[in-house]
Structures are given as structure tokens and as C-alpha cells.
Amino acid sequence: MSALWGKRIASVAAVVPVLCLLAAGLAGCEYADDARPSPSGAGNSKVTHPVPMASVDPELVAEQDRNMAAIEILMADVPIGAGGAAGSINGQGNGEGGLGFSTQLTDTATYTVTAGCIGAPGAKLTVSSGPGNALLDLPTSCAGVLSHDIELQPGPVSVSLVAAGEGYQKAATGVVRVYEAASLSPGPH
Structure with missing residues (x-):
């Protein structure tokens, strides 16, 4: 039995030096690591510069703030209900841009959609x-508030x-709200 045990140790002893040589050979390999710059900085010719922020026209910001304050006054009595959004509605007159929001309705009901805008x-x-399932598509004047009742089903809206x-409406702002028609509703629909 001891002769058998001695042969096993001899074969393991022969493999260990080979593994050590293999490990030493791999330790000398160099791997490219793009995630970290080299300590000396050599070989790293890419220099990144931060993108400068566009300057904001203070007159435009002031006009947007005035428009937002005016639209908030117009919409002061309109409940928020199931959701709403407020902010810039600027676009290019072709349906691009604007503001929007999505909500998940839980009940089938008649909802009132109220919108107001200023600056366009x-x-x-x-x-x-x-997508592609418009239930309501109305033009509105930005001279006041538009409210429209619509029957909506449970699900995303x-x-x-x-x-x-015409042209780009930089300072145009607006507010949109959706609420159940049974809640406090402003004026006629």
C-alpha cells in the first residue's frame, strides 16, 4: 500500500512545478485595460473636454416665468385629479415638442380634460x-382655458x-389636467 501511495505523491510532485511555471509565465503577461488610464499617462492620446452648457437667454426665462404665472392663475380652480403637467409647450408648429404626461386610469368614467396655454x-x-389611438385631437386658442369631457376606459392614457x-414658440407655456367630471369642474364643458 505504501508503494502505491508513494507513486501518487511522485506524480503530484511532478505536476506542481509545471503549474508553478505556467502561473509564473501568465503573471508576466500584460492585458489592455481601457477602463483605467496608465499611471504615467503615456499612450493615452484621447483627451476629453466637457461639453459646454448652452447659455440661457435671461429675457426668455423671464418671459417663460411670466407666462407660467399667468397660466397658473387661469388654471387655479381646475382640480389636478388623475394627473397633469405644466411647462413649456414650445414646438415648431408641426407637432414636435410640447408637454405631455401619462397616467393609469382605474375606472371607466367621464373625465374632463382641461388645457390652457399662453405665448403661442x-x-x-x-x-x-x-400609440396611434388618439381619442381626442383638438386645436385650441392660447387665449384661455379649454375643457372637454371624454369617456375613458381603465388603462394607460x-x-x-x-x-x-408659424415658427418656433420659445416662450409658449401651458398646463393640462385630467379629472373625473363629477369632481369640481370649472365652468361649462
Whole structure:
């Protein structure tokens, strides 16, 4: 039995030096590591510079703030209900840009969609229940508040308001809200 045990130790003893040589050979290998720069900085010719922030026109910001304050006054009595959005509705008159929000309705009910905008000749209000499924697509004047009642089913609903008219409406702002028609509703629908 001891002769058998001695042969096993001799074969293991023969393999260990080979493994040590293999490990020593691999330790000398160099691997490229793009995630870390080399300590000396040599060989790293890529220099990145931060992208400068665009300057904001203070007059435009002031006009947007005035428009937002005015639209908030117009919409002060409109409940938020199932959701809403407020902010820039600037666009290029072709449906690009604007503001929007999505909400998940839990009940089938008649909802009131109310929108108001200032700073553009008009806007387009769109309510949809999925891509390509517009339930409401109304042009509106940016001279006041538009409210429209619509029967909506449970599920996702998206609402958007985009400035319409010629040219880019930089300072155009708006507010959109969706709430159940049974809640406090402002004026006629």
C-alpha cells in the first residue's frame, strides 16, 4: 500500500512545478485595460473636454416665468385629479415638442380634460390610449382655458399639448389636467 501511495505523491510532485511555471509565465503577461488610464499617462492620446452648457437667454426665462404665472392663475380652480403637467409647450408648429404626461386610469368614467396655454397663437390638445389611438385631437386658442369631457376606459392614457402656429414658440407655456367630471369642474364643458 505504501508503494502505491508513494507513486501518487511522485506524480503530484511532478505536476506542481509545471503549474508553478505556467502561473509564473501568465503573471508576466500584460492585458489592455481601457477602463483605467496608465499611471504615467503615456499612450493615452484621447483627451476629453466637457461639453459646454448652452447659455440661457435671461429675457426668455423671464418671459417663460411670466407666462407660467399667468397660466397658473387661469388654471387655479381646475382640480389636478388623475394627473397633469405644466411647462413649456414650445414646438415648431408641426407637432414636435410640447408637454405631455401619462397616467393609469382605474375606472371607466367621464373625465374632463382641461388645457390652457399662453405665448403661442394656438396649440393642439391630444388624448390617446396607446400609440396611434388618439381619442381626442383638438386645436385650441392660447387665449384661455379649454375643457372637454371624454369617456375613458381603465388603462394607460396619454395627454399632450403642443404649440401650433408659424415658427418656433420659445416662450409658449401651458398646463393640462385630467379629472373625473363629477369632481369640481370649472365652468361649462
